[in-house]
């Protein structure tokens with residue numbers, strides 16, 4: 258099913274990841290709209306899923322046996338589109354149409370428009386429930402595919418997430434994996450100070466997420482979400498639990514928002530943003546890219 262027969266080395270994976278990060282910042286600059294920080298923090302995991310672990314079929318995106326992926330933090334759409342394009346779902350040149358009115362690549366993922374998008378998202382909090390439904394459907398139909406859902410740490414503030422965290426173990430959904438991109442920031446941040454309740458600058462900084470998911474009955478793994486080996490081991494674990502453990506798996510992926518480029522790294526100010534020509538030059542250099550901007 259996975260049409261990629263060759264196994265990529267970590268070096269090759271890293272080079273795809275660097276290109277993907279460049280295309281995110283460059284495409285958003287050209288379209289004058291879109292998010293930067295969240296796609297950049299999630300990129301190592303996204304590329305690992307699509308280039309190494311997921312059973313997919315880019316030539317037949319609706320293949321019923323395919324693994325499903327839901328980007329529950331749908332504002333990071335440009336990150337997903339970039340990976341889908343590089344993986345061959347549609348031409349890389351199409352990224353230049355991102356967020357244009359008549360484009361297949363809207364500002365938030367639309368499953369009716371974009372090849373490879375399995376769920377429409379953007380209103381935070383809903384993706385894990387959709388994923389649980391798909392995983393339950395697979396069980397009912399006797400199908401062996403895996404459902405992967407990526408959430409943001411700020412997104413964990415949505416109550417609907419917790420309805421599924423509570424119920425998925427009851428349904429024995431060991432074919433469901435939630436990946437939480439814990440980049441330590443959401444849309445805004447406050448300077449630290451006496452009145453800082455660390456509820457914006459660090460949405461889940463006061464929570465032991467591993468203990469929480471484990472307490473709800475999930476297999477739980479914490480990783481450095483920028484370390485390809487740790488990512489690969491965790492995704493392999495999650496796959497090996499399918500049909501065996503009777504529990505869903507949560508991967509707590511510790512990352513840095515805006516990772517990969519100095520001026521976007523670790524700041525809520527680059528949750529979204531349009532890079533200037535000079536910033537694009539810096540990003541291109543830091544990401545080791547030679548290609549021209551799309552505009």
Ligand SMILES: Cc1ncc(C[n+]2csc(CCOP(=O)(O)OP(=O)(O)O)c2C)c(N)n1
Nearest residue numbers: 295332379380381409410411412442443444
């Ligand atoms: C229900 C809902 N409320 C608010 C928003 C606006 N919004 C878009 S992104 C964002 C912050 C998300 O932070 P996080 O989940 O940590 O994502 P990341 O850091 O990966 O960008 C918010 C509040 C939304 N998309 N949906």
Ligand SMILES: [Mg+2]
Nearest residue numbers: 410411442443
């Ligand atoms: Mg975040």
